[in-house]
Amino acid sequence: MAGVDYLADERNKAEFDVNEMKIVWAGSRHAFELSDRISRLVASDPAFRKDNRPMLSRKELFKNTLRKTAHAWKRINELRLTEEEANKLRFYVDEPAFADLHWGMFVPAIKGQGTDEQHQKWLPLAYKMQIIGCYAQTELGHGSNVQGLETTATFDPQTDEFIIHSPTLTSSKWWPGGLGKVSTHAVVYARLITDGKDHGVHGFIVQLRSLDDHSPLPGIIVGDIGMKFGNGAYNTMDNGVLRFDHVRIPRNQMLMRVSQVTREGKYKQSNVPRQLVYGTMVYVRQVIVSDASYALSRAVCIATRYSCVRRQFGSQNGGAETQVIDYKTQQNRLFPLLASAYAFRFVSEWLKWLYTDVMQRLQANDFSTLPEAHACTAGLKSLTTSATADGIEECRKLCGGHGYLCSSGLPELFAVYVPACTYEGDNTVLLLQVARFLMKTVSQLGSGKKPVGTISYMEQAEHLMKCRCEVQRAEDWLKPSVILEVFEARATRMSVACAQNLSKFANPEEGFSELLADLVEAAIAHCQLIVVSKFIEKLRQDIPGKGVKQVLGMLCNIYALHILHKNLGDFVSTGCITSKQASLANEQLRSLYSQVRPNAVALVDSFNYTDHFLGSVLGRYDGNVYPNLYEEAWKDPLNDSVVPDGYHEYIRPILKQQLRTARL
Ligand SMILES: CCCCCCCC/C=C\CCCC(=O)SCCNC(=O)CCNC(=O)[C@H](O)C(C)(C)COP(=O)(O)OP(=O)(O)OC[C@H]1O[C@@H](n2cnc3c(N)ncnc32)[C@H](O)[C@@H]1OP(=O)(O)O
Numbered sequence: 001m002a003g004v005d006y007l008a009d010e011r012n013k014a015e016f017d018v019n020e021m022k023i024v025w026a027g028s029r030h031a032f033e034l035s036d037r038i039s040r041l042v043a044s045d046p047a048f049r050k051d052n053r054p055m056l057s058r059k060e061l062f063k064n065t066l067r068k069t070a071h072a073w074k075r076i077n078e079l080r081l082t083e084e085e086a087n088k089l090r091f092y093v094d095e096p097a098f099a100d101l102h103w104g105m106f107v108p109a110i111k112g113q114g115t116d117e118q119h120q121k122w123l124p125l126a127y128k129m130q131i132i133g134c135y136a137q138t139e140l141g142h143g144s145n146v147q148g149l150e151t152t153a154t155f156d157p158q159t160d161e162f163i164i165h166s167p168t169l170t171s172s173k174w175w176p177g178g179l180g181k182v183s184t185h186a187v188v189y190a191r192l193i194t195d196g197k198d199h200g201v202h203g204f205i206v207q208l209r210s211l212d213d214h215s216p217l218p219g220i221i222v223g224d225i226g227m228k229f230g231n232g233a234y235n236t237m238d239n240g241v242l243r244f245d246h247v248r249i250p251r252n253q254m255l256m257r258v259s260q261v262t263r264e265g266k267y268k269q270s271n272v273p274r275q276l277v278y279g280t281m282v283y284v285r286q287v288i289v290s291d292a293s294y295a296l297s298r299a300v301c302i303a304t305r306y307s308c309v310r311r312q313f314g315s316q317n318g319g320a321e322t323q324v325i326d327y328k329t330q331q332n333r334l335f336p337l338l339a340s341a342y343a344f345r346f347v348s349e350w351l352k353w354l355y356t357d358v359m360q361r362l363q364a365n366d367f368s369t370l371p372e373a374h375a376c377t378a379g380l381k382s383l384t385t386s387a388t389a390d391g392i393e394e395c396r397k398l399c400g401g402h403g404y405l406c407s408s409g410l411p412e413l414f415a416v417y418v419p420a421c422t423y424e425g426d427n428t429v430l431l432l433q434v435a436r437f438l439m440k441t442v443s444q445l446g447s448g449k450k451p452v453g454t455i456s457y458m459e460q461a462e463h464l465m466k467c468r469c470e471v472q473r474a475e476d477w478l479k480p481s482v483i484l485e486v487f488e489a490r491a492t493r494m495s496v497a498c499a500q501n502l503s504k505f506a507n508p509e510e511g512f513s514e515l516l517a518d519l520v521e522a523a524i525a526h527c528q529l530i531v532v533s534k535f536i537e538k539l540r541q542d543i544p545g546k547g548v549k550q551v552l553g554m555l556c557n558i559y560a561l562h563i564l565h566k567n568l569g570d571f572v573s574t575g576c577i578t579s580k581q582a583s584l585a586n587e588q589l590r591s592l593y594s595q596v597r598p599n600a601v602a603l604v605d606s607f608n609y610t611d612h613f614l615g616s617v618l619g620r621y622d623g624n625v626y627p628n629l630y631e632e633a634w635k636d637p638l639n640d641s642v643v644p645d646g647y648h649e650y651i652r653p654i655l656k657q658q659l660r661t662a663r664l
């Protein structure tokens with residue numbers, strides 16, 4: 001029945017103003033209106049259809065992506081979209097493509113590491129897509145260890161050129177998105193060698209393919225690295241392999257903001273930290289945190305709507321069965337994910353602010369906040385992507401058997417999303433960067449150097465090491481000051497314990513290696529504290545709209561108390577809370593689930609996702625799941641004929657043989 005809203009009752013239960021919540025989710029009225037307009041534009045354009053992706057072969061899939069990307073670019077130009085609008089359009093097209101790396105890494109690498117002159121030369125070409133670029137850093141033999149890269153860029157003073165070379169098989173560039181089949185250019189990371197001296201890894205702009213016929217330039221071997229996890233999914237992207245055989249580029253194609261090579265071959269470093277060479281990664285990690293909130297909210301939206309539609313058991317006198325969302329087990333799995341989606345949204349807004357602030361400071365040669373920005377982007381990228389990947393998979397299970405169908409949208413979402421735990425820095429490797437930052441901070445306590453920003457809580461280390469949680473009743477867990485202190489105490493105690501254990505080793509690096517697992521846990525505790533504290537900060541702001549702040553308060557408490565419940569070992573063993581207080585937290589959590597329950601569908605409606613973007617029969621806005629699921633099944637190519645291809649070759653002979661055997 002078209003037009004019936006099967007979730008209307010659920011929507012009527014909401015205790016807050018959904019339209020105001022949509023604005024909170026989007027970040028501002030402007031952001032909401034822009035996002036709403038662009039999402040509808042994409043949804044209404046048949047060229048952006050995506051429901052056939054799992055059925056396509058790799059070649060068809062890739063060509064389809066090329067077609068869509070070209071169409072998107074055409075629409076961006078026809079409609080004269082702003083950069084913000086164009087980014088939203090690409091987001092709602094929802095198909096990983098070479099353009100992500102062009103706009104997301106190639107352009108930012110030139111902007112961040114290039115000189116004014118290089119900006120003038122390359123950015124106009126890139127902005128008009130007259131060249132298409134990728135970010136070629138990772139190699140077959142090294143990804144995490146950037147300092148271990150092997151590609152060389154040797155300066156030749158005779159010709160004023162660099163010679164880019166892949167000396168070994170393991171030095172082949174391997175993974176860069178957009179490289180395999182599309183990019184004409186790349187920012188290539190290679191060891192800079194002048195006068196026989198190795199100056200470490202630097203970025204170089206290298207042309208890879210002819211701008212006339214797209215063939216690889218002399219000395220370049222380039223191709224796709226092959227099928228990846230899942231059908232459809234990330235296989236729309238041409239992750240590539242690239243080898244150089246003494247390829248020459250002009251000297252002015254080394255990105256020279258951080259350091260320069262003069263005409264004479266002299267290496268000079270600007271008065272900026274060498275880590276700025278890693279600046280593009282910091283930028284993208286911050287974007288990835290924001291993307292985590294979108295990916296998780298999408299899965300949660302599907303699982304929440306479907307959990308209201310789906311009924312199992314509990315029928316009384318022939319009445320309706322129980323909606324599965326009313327089972328406390330379902331709530332205990334689903335509502336913390338709903339809360340996490342909101343928590344990640346708010347922490348990503350803050351992280352974007354932090355990043356912008358750091359960039360402004362860098363312009364004024366103030367590098368003081370760079371270490372914190374690195375630790376926060378690395379740590380939050382790791383925390384949010386791991387939680388999101390696990391959360392999407394949990395949402396699939398929350399949808400029971402139907403969640404395993406491609407038409408639920410969840411298998412593809414998981415397959416596309418899960419590499420986020422690896423790309424842009426393996427999550428464990430990134431947490432270890434946070435741990436280094438924490439150990440440095442602890443070692444400086446009492447030295448007069450004040451910890452600032454997200455680590456400023458360590459200034460109270462003396463208090464946090466011995467404070468006792470004051471919770472006596474379940475409601476006490478609703479006080480933000482109580483939650484904050486407990487999370488700060490846990491993070492401090494775990495970091496200090498690691499530092500104390502480290503100090504027992506004569507060689508600090510040996511100690512660090514031995515304690516890696518504990519260090520990762522301390523880093524996670526610190527990152528979870530950041531997420532909790534940014535949610536609490538958000539609630540201190542003026543948030544208009546009936547009931548909006550109240551329901552966000554519930555989600556904030558669910559996020560914090562669920563983390564506490566899942567990590568009870570940490571909180572209890574460090575003496576931050578007692579086991580009695582732990583059970584009071586659990587009691588409060590159950591009560592919060594009941595309070596959120598009537599608001600669940602409205603909370604996912606607030607994401608304002610179109611059915612096109614969700615791409616899920618189970619998550620349809622109107623909740624009309626079964627007829628559509630049924631109809632969807634018949635679209636499968638296997639159902640094109642009643643008797644399958646292969647019947648005569650393979651099924652019939654078996655049946656006949658069985659008949660003969662039966663007669664014997
Ligand atoms: C519209 C936008 C769309 C965006 C597109 C989004 C999605 C696209 C999809 C996929 C893209 C995927 C792209 C990639 O994967 S690109 C490759 C990414 N690779 C990595 O992330 C590699 C990870 N490794 C590293 O970053 C480094 O090797 C390291 C692990 C950080 C170690 O580096 P190094 O050995 O040099 O450093 P040390 O550990 O010795 O530390 C020395 C000091 O430097 C500080 N440091 C390290 N990194 C940074 C940084 N980025 N910024 C600032 N400071 C940094 C570190 O803390 C040490 O400081 P100290 O004070 O202790 O000396």
Ligand SMILES: Cc1cc2nc3c(=O)[nH]c(=O)nc-3n(C[C@H](O)[C@H](O)[C@H](O)COP(=O)(O)OP(=O)(O)OC[C@H]3O[C@@H](n4cnc5c(N)ncnc54)[C@H](O)[C@@H]3O)c2cc1C
Nearest residue numbers: 135136137138142143144175176177419422423424425428
């Ligand atoms: C889909 C996808 C897209 C990508 N796109 C790009 C791109 O556009 N450009 C680009 O340059 N690269 C790209 N990459 C590469 C990506 O950045 C790397 O794969 C990533 O940085 C991880 O590095 P690795 O593969 O070397 O992992 P490894 O470092 O080999 O990790 C293997 C295991 O070792 C562990 N490990 C490694 N070092 C340590 C340590 N010091 N301590 C403890 N444990 C450790 C890790 O935790 C992990 O469990 C992409 C990768 C993927 C999957």
